[in-house]
Amino acid sequence: MNPANGNAAAHFVDRHVEEGRADKPAFVECGPGGRSLTYGELASESGRMADLFCRHGIPPEARAAMIVLDQVEFPVIFWGSLRAGVIPVPLNTLLSPDYYEIILDDSRARALFVSHELLPVVAPLLPRLKHLKAVFVIGGEPGAHLSFADELAASETGGTAQAEPDECAFWLYSSGSTGRPKGVRHVHGSLKATADTFGAQVLGIREDDTVLSAAKLFFAYGLGNAMTFPMAAGATAALFRGRPTPADMFAAMAELRPTIFCGVPTLYAGMVAHMAKETPGGLDRLRICVSAGEALPAEIGNRWKAQTGADILDGVGSTEMLHIFLSNAPGDIVYGTSGIAVPGYQVRLVDEAGREVGAGEVGELLVNGPSAADGYWNQRDKSRSTFEGHWTRTGDKYERTADGRFVYCGRTDDMFKVSGIWVSPFEVEQALVSHPDVLEAAVVAHKDEAGLEKPRAFVVLKNGHAPDGLAETLKEHVKAKVGAWKYPRWIDIVPDLPKTATGKVQRFKLREGA
Known part of the structure; x- marks a missing residue:
């Protein structure tokens, strides 16, 4: 490894071979027939990618799209692309063909790597993509x-291309919780920045850890959980290629006995409900858990702790910041809050005029830290409105408590006023899920007959059917929990809530359908 090489692969891949971890498993696949990949095998296999790209006319700085499940080929392609100077673009594996066409055309990807299970989804549109030169099926x-x-077997193993820490390394497309995805460009140095801050100083990941992440590698949160953080420490990551249902996650835990588990609030709620029916195995080594994507209701955090003995570090991150920058920490956890700034980051709350707000007031959260993206691809106005010098606008509304902790109130677009006072959808949702019959809830603004906005709730029940008078019971429950004026005037019992592949509730769809 060249010490002066700022290519992220030098730190995350090459270093482990030089430090004697070549034979240690870096990745293991969950389930029957699951394969493993050692650090040495990753170095060797990823080193073949430069020759593979060269033979197929894919030059450095070209984009290589990845529609790849969480399997051992993912890290080979991702790190191999970085080693070759090619820019990998991991994509959501659950998108529709129309979205794939938009993104592949927008990114001008020259190469596409696709898991064979997903090839039928994109095959019809491939002839229309004029920039695409080669399609590799896994x-x-x-x-x-x-x-x-x-093609990989026919390629020669090479070294790691020289790169600067500030050089563009990879793209991620935003998860689309508010509409059309945006290409977010990240530099090499951002990967180590997230590992040195949240990974090392908050999560405290160690070489002897085994990490299981329900969040997928194509998602910024999952990329840190299951790749950047374990690889920074020389730990082992488990890869789960299926859809993370509570039963499947507990089966993976029983198989691998992870020490760290990373999920999202929706999944934790389902797993807590699952544990009420049966006691799962595989939790004996679990020492810490992580949640992000949306704020974790206090009720879920407390019940998880009571049932598993492990705390959940609830935090907030974004695709634009690559991972979590505001979080609870071991020994300093207050469920129902997002904690405090991760070491290395600064946060502040501002009103609509850009003035900082005081404790107890609601403001938009801005963050300053070393992992901020280099901007959006092909969307200059969006870049200008999001990245303001050293500060990045998150689009999240927060309240700071008197003791300096941050309480999530909702997305900027989700907040609304009732009788001139801000209502936090998340606060009402927390009150709803604290009722024993409620599994999930989402709250949006809805206009009454006078054209005034009031809360409307969409509720998923634990047992699937509504007891008589439940809607009125829930209204009174919310009044008692958070105040009479915040209760939902309408309550819709629904079988499920619309979500992104990463578990975020798509409230804009609820507003459109209300």
Whole structure:
């Protein structure tokens, strides 16, 4: 490894071979027939990617799209691209063909790596993508395309390209909780920045840890959980390629006995409900958990702690900041809050005029830290309105308590006023899920007959059916919990809530359908 090389792969891949971890598993796949990948194998296999790109006319700085499940090929392609100077663009594996076409065209991807299970989704649109030069299929029959395994095996192993820490390394597309995804450009130095801050100083990840993340690698949160953080420490990450249901997550835990588990609030709620019916195995080594994506209701955090013995570090991050920058920490946890700034980051709350607000007031959260994105691709106005010098606008509304902790109030677009006073949808949702019959809840603004905005709640029940008079019971429950004027005037019992693949509730869809 060249000490002066700012290529992130030098730190996260090459270093481990030099420090004697070549034979240690870096990744293990969950389930029957699951494969493993050692740090040495990752270095060797990822080192072949430069030759693979060269042979197929994919130059450095070109984009290589990845529609890849959480499997051992993902880190090979991601780190191999960085080593080659090519820019990997991991994509959500649950998008529709229309979205894939928009993103592949927007990114001008020259190469596409796709898991064979997902090839039928994108195959019809591939002939229309004028920038695409090569399609590599992972597993299965490649058909008219290239076999990734065969092409990698035919490639020569090389070194790591020289890069600067401030050089563009990879793109992520925003999860789309508010509409059309945006290409977020990140530099090499941001990966180590998140590992040195949240990974090392808050999570406290160690070389002997085994990490299981329900959040997928294509998501900024999952990329840190299951790749950046464990690889920074020389730990082992478990890869789960399926959809993370509570039953499947507990099965993976029973198989791998992780020490760290990373999920999202919706999943934790489902897992808590699952544990009420049966006691799962595989929790004996669990020492800490992480939650992000949306704020974790206090009720869920307390019940998880009571049932598993492990605390959940609830925090907030974003695709634009790459990972968590505001969080609770071991020994300093207050459920129902997002904690305080992660070491290395600064946060502040401002009103609509940009003035800082005081304790107890609601303001938009701005963050300053070393992992901020280099901007959006092809969306200059969006970049200017989000990235203001050293500060990044998160679009989240927060309140700071007198003791300096931050309490989530909702997305800027989700907040609304009732009788001239701000209402936090999240506060009402927390009150609803504290009722024993409620599994999930989402609250949006809805206009009454006078054209005034009032809270409307969409509720998913634990047992699937509503007891007589439940709607009125829930209204009174909310009044008692958070105040008479905040209660939902309408309550819709629904089978599920619309969510992104990363578990965020898409409230804009609820507003549109209300």
